[in-house]
Amino acid sequence: MSARKCWSCGHEHAAAEVICPACGKVQPPPPAETALDKFALLGFAPSFDEPEAVDDKFRTLSRKLHPDRFVRAPAQERRYSLEQTTLLNDAYKTLKDPVRRAEHLLSLRGVRGDPKMSPQFLEETMEDREKLLEAKMSGNGVEELARGVREKRDSTLAEVRALVARGGDLAQAAELLARMRYYARYLDEVEGRTAEI
Amino acid sequence: MPAIFQISEPGETRSKEACATGAVGIDLGTTNSLVAIVLGDGKPQALAVDEGSTLLPSVVHYRPGGGPGSVIVGAAARRLAADFPRDTIVSVKRFMGRSSADPETRRLSPYRFADGQSGVVRFVVGEGRLVNPVEVSAEILRALRSRAEERLGIPVKQAVITVPAYFDDAQRQATKEAGRLAGLEVLRLLNEPTAAALAYGLDKRSQGTFAVYDLGGGTFDISILKLVEGVFEVKAVGGDSALGGDDFDRALAEILLEGKERTPRLVREAIDAAKAAKEELTKNDRTVVLFHGGRREITRAQLEQVILPLVEKTAAPSKRALRDAGVPEGKGLDGVILVGGSTRVPLVRTVVRKLFGMEPLADIDPDEVVALGAAVQADLLTAESPQHDVLLLDVTPLSLGLETMGGLVEKLIVRNTTIPARATQEFTTFADAQTGMDIHVLQGERELVQDCRSLAKFTLGGIPPLPSGLARVAVTFQVDADGILSVTAREQLTGVSQAITVKPSHGLSDEEIERMLLSSIEHAEEDVQARLLIDNRVEAQRILKAAEKQLESNGDLLSAEERAQIEASMQELRDAAAGSDHHAIHERIERLDHVSADFAKRLMDRGIERALKGHAVAEFDRGEMSPHAKKAYEALQEKEKPEPSNAERG
Numbered sequence: 001m002s003a004r005k006c007w008s009c010g011h012e013h014a015a016a017e018v019i020c021p022a023c024g025k026v027q028p029p030p031p032a033e034t035a036l037d038k039f040a041l042l043g044f045a046p047s048f049d050e051p052e053a054v055d056d057k058f059r060t061l062s063r064k065l066h067p068d069r070f071v072r073a074p075a076q077e078r079r080y081s082l083e084q085t086t087l088l089n090d091a092y093k094t095l096k097d098p099v100r101r102a103e104h105l106l107s108l109r110g111v112r113g114d115p116k117m118s119p120q121f122l123e124e125t126m127e128d129r130e131k132l133l134e135a136k137m138s139g140n141g142v143e144e145l146a147r148g149v150r151e152k153r154d155s156t157l158a159e160v161r162a163l164v165a166r167g168g169d170l171a172q173a174a175e176l177l178a179r180m181r182y183y184a185r186y187l188d189e190v191e192g193r194t195a196e197i
Numbered sequence: 198m199p200a201i202f203q204i205s206e207p208g209e210t211r212s213k214e215a216c217a218t219g220a221v222g223i224d225l226g227t228t229n230s231l232v233a234i235v236l237g238d239g240k241p242q243a244l245a246v247d248e249g250s251t252l253l254p255s256v257v258h259y260r261p262g263g264g265p266g267s268v269i270v271g272a273a274a275r276r277l278a279a280d281f282p283r284d285t286i287v288s289v290k291r292f293m294g295r296s297s298a299d300p301e302t303r304r305l306s307p308y309r310f311a312d313g314q315s316g317v318v319r320f321v322v323g324e325g326r327l328v329n330p331v332e333v334s335a336e337i338l339r340a341l342r343s344r345a346e347e348r349l350g351i352p353v354k355q356a357v358i359t360v361p362a363y364f365d366d367a368q369r370q371a372t373k374e375a376g377r378l379a380g381l382e383v384l385r386l387l388n389e390p391t392a393a394a395l396a397y398g399l400d401k402r403s404q405g406t407f408a409v410y411d412l413g414g415g416t417f418d419i420s421i422l423k424l425v426e427g428v429f430e431v432k433a434v435g436g437d438s439a440l441g442g443d444d445f446d447r448a449l450a451e452i453l454l455e456g457k458e459r460t461p462r463l464v465r466e467a468i469d470a471a472k473a474a475k476e477e478l479t480k481n482d483r484t485v486v487l488f489h490g491g492r493r494e495i496t497r498a499q500l501e502q503v504i505l506p507l508v509e510k511t512a513a514p515s516k517r518a519l520r521d522a523g524v525p526e527g528k529g530l531d532g533v534i535l536v537g538g539s540t541r542v543p544l545v546r547t548v549v550r551k552l553f554g555m556e557p558l559a560d561i562d563p564d565e566v567v568a569l570g571a572a573v574q575a576d577l578l579t580a581e582s583p584q585h586d587v588l589l590l591d592v593t594p595l596s597l598g599l600e601t602m603g604g605l606v607e608k609l610i611v612r613n614t615t616i617p618a619r620a621t622q623e624f625t626t627f628a629d630a631q632t633g634m635d636i637h638v639l640q641g642e643r644e645l646v647q648d649c650r651s652l653a654k655f656t657l658g659g660i661p662p663l664p665s666g667l668a669r670v671a672v673t674f675q676v677d678a679d680g681i682l683s684v685t686a687r688e689q690l691t692g693v694s695q696a697i698t699v700k701p702s703h704g705l706s707d708e709e710i711e712r713m714l715l716s717s718i719e720h721a722e723e724d725v726q727a728r729l730l731i732d733n734r735v736e737a738q739r740i741l742k743a744a745e746k747q748l749e750s751n752g753d754l755l756s757a758e759e760r761a762q763i764e765a766s767m768q769e770l771r772d773a774a775a776g777s778d779h780h781a782i783h784e785r786i787e788r789l790d791h792v793s794a795d796f797a798k799r800l801m802d803r804g805i806e807r808a809l810k811g812h813a814v815a816e817f818d819r820g821e822m823s824p825h826a827k828k829a830y831e832a833l834q835e836k837e838k839p840e841p842s843n844a845e846r847g
Contacts, residue, residue, distance in 0.1 A: 059428040063588050065680040067617065069386060071578045079412055082677065088613045 016040045018084050026065060029083040038104055046105045048161050051095060054180035055183055056094045096102045099184045101151070102160055103189055115180060125182060132190065146190040153183035201756055220355040220384065220394070221345055221581040222571025223335060225372065227290040227441060228538065230255045231568035232341040235348065235576035241396065241569040246344040247271040252564060253344075257336045258285040259323035267323065270340035282307035282465040282529030284322045288443055292318045292330040292416045293375075294367030307461035331375045338379035350735045353384045357575040359567050361416040362388035363436035363594050364570055366641050366652050366682055373679070384578050386679045389413075390420035391431055391589055392570030393536040396561055398424050398587070405511030406432070406524055411567075412511065412559065413537035415441040419515045421522035421530075430590045432522035433613045434512035439506065442539035445469045448503040449495070451486050463489065475500060479541050501544045508548050514551055526554075528663055531556040538564050541575075592817050597652075597682060599676055602627070602636035609674045613643065616680055621673040621687075630662035634670050635748045638685050657686040659693040733782040739775040740786060744793070747800065754799045765791045 003014050004027075011022035018027055018041070030036060037046070044051040051057075063069070063090055070081040094100045128149065129142070137139040139174065160176045203581070222241065224231045229252040233243040243251040257275035258281060269277065276661070278285040287306070296317050297310055309321040309714040319327045338358075343352050357573045358381075360372050367387055373658040376383035392411035406422055422429055445507050449471035450464070457463060470488045477484035477498045486493045516526075524530050533553045539545060549557050562568065564621040577587060592615050598608040601623070611619040626634065634657045641649030669689040677684050687694035744767055752760060772787040 055425070059426060061427060062590060066588055066590070068385075068578055068588060085678075086617045086619045086675070089618055149255070 018061070018088075018123060021128065026077060026080045026084055028080050031089055035089075035108070038094045039108075041087060042095060043092045044095070046108055047163075048098075048102055048105060048157070050101070050150065054092070054095050058088070059106075061088055082165070098157060099180045102157060102180065105158070105171070106164075106173055106177055109164075109170060111174050111177065121179065132186070142190060146187060147188070149183050149186050153180055153187070156183065158182050173189060183194075217351065217354040219346075219351045220357070220575040221342075221353055221376065221802050222387075222568050222573070222575045223338065223341055223356050223358045224339065224389070224392070224571060225290065225358055225360075225375075225766060226567075227288050227563065228253055228255060228444065229253060230337050231565060232342055232345045233565070233572035234345070235572050235580075241572035243565045243568050244345050244348045246341060246348065248273075251568075253341060255289065255337050256285060256287050256332050257289065257329065260284070261324040261326075268336050270336055279462065279465050279469060280780070282461040283309050284319055284672055286322070286328075286333045288415055289330050289333040290702050291439065291443075293334065294369075295330070295369040295534055296363065307464050314580075323337055331371050331378065335378035336373070338375055338381060342379055342381060343701075345423060346731050348736070350731065352731060353381075355384050355575065355579060355830070357385045357387050357571045358383055359387050359389045359392050359571050360600050361411075361413075361436060361438055362417065362418045362420050362434040363438045365438070365595055365650055369652070369680055370440070384575060385547045386681075387574050387589075387593075388420065388431070388434065388570055388591055388680075389502035389567045390418050390434070390534075391422065391429065391534060391591055392422070392568075392574065393561075393566045394429060394570070394575050394591065395587065396566045396570035397534055397558070398429060399406050406522070406529060407532045407534055408515070408519070408530055409534045410515070410553075411436075411541065412509070412539040412545060413441050414443050414539070415439070417441060417514070418512050419518045419538075421509070421518050421524060425490070426614075428588050428590065430526075430615070431592045432611075433518040433520075434549070434594045434760070435518040435521070436594075437510060437514060437632035441508055442475070442537075442542075445475055445500075445504045445539065445542070446508050448507065449475060449500060452495075452499075452503065453486065453493070457489065475542070478544060492577055494628055497543070498650060499587075504542070504544060506544075508545055511548065517531070527552070528812035530555070536563050536566055537561040557616075573678065583608045591678075591680065592616060593618065593680060595640050595650075597640055597676070598649070598809060599624075599672060600639060600646050602637075604644055606639050606644060606649055609672070610676060614676075616676045617678050619673060619675045620709040621671050625666045626660065626663070626668045626670075629665050631668070632662055632664065633661045634660060634686070635659045636672060638674075638682070638684055652682070652685070653686075655686075655695065657688065657693070657695050659691065660688050661691055663690075668801060729779040730777055730782075733779045733786070736775050737770050737786055740789065741770060741774075744789070747796070751800055751803065754803065755796060759796070763789070763793050763796065796826050 005012050005027060006020035006023060006025060008025040009020060009023040011020055013021055015030065016037075019025070022075060039046045039051070042051070042061065044054070062085070065081055065084045065089075067078065067085060069080050070078045073081070091110060094104050116130055126128050128145070130140070131145055135145055155174050155181050160180070161171050163176070212355055220234075222233045224233075231243050231251055232246060233241050235241045236831075245251050247253040250272070253271045255276040256271065256274040258269040258277045260269070261284075274285055278287055295318055299318075311319040311321050311327050317329050319329050320333070322328055337726075338356075342353050342356075353654060356374055356376060358372060360369055364372070372386060373383050389823065390411045393409050393411065394407055395450070404426075406421065406423045409418070409420045409422065411420075416438050417437065417440040418434065420434045421432045423432055424430075433477050446468050450467040453461070453467045453470060467488065470486050474484050474486045474495050478495070479501050481497070483494055483496045486495055518528075519525055532551060533549060533555060535546075535549070535557045540549070540559070546557065573587075575591065592613045593610055594612060594740075596608045596612045598606040598609045602608045609621065609622050610618055624634065635654065636657060637646070637654045638652040639646060639649040643649050657670060660670070671687050671689055673687070674682060675684045675685070683696065685694060685696040745762070748755075748763070755763070766785070766789040770782070771788050773781040773785045776782075
């Protein structure tokens with residue numbers, strides 16, 4: 001962790017600190033090109049599991065950083081508050097969702113990009129789509145389909161975990177990640193069903 | 198400034214300063230509008246602003262001719278609606294941020310519309326005068342502001358204004374613009390259900406997950422909120438921005454109008470009669486409607502029959518919000534809060550009970566609860582030490598996205614994302630040597646561009662001519678804490694960028710906003726006069742009160758003649774304060790100050806004498822004083838120093 005100086009009081013503190021420990025002023029966001037560790041932003045180590053008490057931590061930080069707390073502050077602090085709260089909200093959303101969390105964890109290890117998917121998987125997705133369409137038309141069986149995809153999502157997630165735990169090939173993790181992303185989107189679509197009817 | 202009383206009454210000056218921020222909460226409703234403020238006791242209170250009522254009917258009447266007094270707002274305007282249906286704008290909120298092509302402007306209504314250049318709705322009122330919905334709303338806000346100032350005796354400059362959670366970007370922008378036009382600094386646009394929950398949460402000190410079912414005059418909102426340790430998190434919102442009690446009235450009016458020729462006047466009368474009947478049927482099973490010279494009995498069953506399809510339209514958004522919030526079917530819900538006058542309708546309560554499987558809460562007046570919550574938020578945002586330590590975390594009501602190839606919408610920020618929020622997406626050019634890229638910003642849940650609401654279109658130029666797919670443009674959406682969007686497009690290679698705060702494509706153009714601001718400047722002089730009058734009146738009252746107190750406790754310092762002179766000046770000031778000439782009030786404040794200068798000096802001496810004798814005199818503890826009193830005190834100290842050039846002293 002690199003250190004930086006507080007813009008207000010000059011106190012040197014860890015770059016991950018969003019509030020200066022010495023004077024309590026909100027700090028500017030890290031430069032845009034920095035790879036942001038969303039786990040660290042909320043004070044956690046990267047993990048596949050939802051960090052314990054992440055809700056509490058989010059609430060505590062929101063209380064300190066939210067723009068509502070800076071309505072009377074100078075423009076500069078208001079801007080920092082907006083930027084930091086935006087990052088905080090995004091980090092929280094990432095940490096609360098199993099797929100986003102795994103995705104971010106892998107991206108911190110340098111896994112990113114869209115890998116080429118196996119034709120086998122692409123065929124599988126086509127079948128899933130067709131089944132979903134049929135189920136939607138007939139109005140039944142949607143929940144079973146969702147359950148099946150949810151299971152696939154969870155088992156893929158378990159695979160990624162095991163892979164990373166044994167220090168396996170991270171390029172392979174990228175493909176698993178793309179699968180998880182697909183399953184997540186599929187589930188979003190399924191769950192959007194009741195609303196449209 | 199009269200130094201004497203300021204130094205003697207630090208406590209009083211301070212209490213004036215405490216509420217001098219004049220930050221109010223405003224519920225700008227479809228049917229009624231309210232203004233509330235948090236007072237010294239920490240409780241929000243709705244102010245009586247219209248004929249003794251806290252409800253100001255959201256009705257604006259325009260008299261022909263223009264000029265001062267040509268605009269009437271509230272119950273008085275409502276009474277003119279039947280006689281002047283075209284010059285009296287009712288439920289203007291339905292038109293906020295809408296274009297003249299919107300289905301909303303084509304519904305049953307008595308108005309005459311003019312075509313605006315940018316498609317903005319404009320009403321023709323008072324012999325050819327054109328007003329748009331923002332201007333009409335600004336009149337309501339102006340009335341609320343000036344009447345609140347009268348009630349409170351302090352200037353009101355800042356406000357939290359509530360909007361339906363389901364309001365889109367255009368409707369939010371229009372509301373903010375109306376606030377600005379009325380001379381208010383809009384501290385925050387707050388979602389109505391969130392405001393209601395805030396009022397309840399503070400009242401009950403409860404924790405848990407709550408649904409807020411808000412059915413007002415023109416809009417339906419559903420929000421699911423979670424309250425834990427003073428942080429209110431909005432988990433999901435949904436609703437229908439064109440569904441409310443007004444639709445009940447219209448549905449019933451259709452029955453009354455059957456087979457009759459529809460003149461604007463008759464339509465207005467039918468709607469009013471239907472509204473009265475609906476209210477009557479909340480308490481009784483049947484009622485008699487007097488309409489167009491006839492009598493007609495309407496039963497509650499008849500009303501329920503025509504409004505049932507409307508009330509049932511609230512089920513789908515409610516279910517979706519419950520699911521989005523992770524409490525499907527209402528399992529794990531701790532309570533349902535009712536907001537909005539339309540939730541008084543018995544059928545609505547029946548539907549709610551069935552929908553959520555529990556008895557809803559309605560302890561706080563459903564008409565006032567939103568304004569009360571807004572006042573709490575205004576206090577949270579402005580007070581140095583707010584009365585309550587609560588934080589609200591709100592969400593985007595609708596997804597925000599961009600048009601991509603083939604008329605599809607790519608969502609960048611999905612609905613129910615906690616705000617402020619940001620998202621960036623990269624796009625590439627699809628033609629060789631393409632130097633510009635069209636950015637089309639959309640709002641809505643659907644996949645196709647044509648089914649979403651167009652918010653803005655702009656072109657990023659200056660892209661270097663490269664083979665297709667090589668130039669990369671990053672588009673960033675940033676939603677601020679008011680839920681208002683700004684968009685930046687940046688070409689990654691050259692850094693060419695362009696940023697806009699989204700102005701809705703069919704919203705108000707810059708010229709229109711300028712025209713509105715100019716015409717509001719015409720009113721500005723009147724506003725300034727009103728403000729000066731209030732300021733001077735408040736000052737006069739404060740001084741008189743302080744003077745009375747000093748005469749009572751330290752009157753022995755004065756001769757009978759001196760006392761009579763001061764009392765005469767006080768009476769003159771009282772008389773002036775009862776009038777409406779701020780110059781006269783100011784002059785007499787100065788006069789009283791002058792006449793009592795010697796008294797002030799003697800009071801000082803006595804104070805110092807007491808202090809020297811070891812009596813602690815609270816007034817002289819400068820740390821306790823308001824900045825105002827401190828300044829006055831220091832000025833007096835300065836005067837007390839021997840000044841050789843001043844012959845009268847020493």
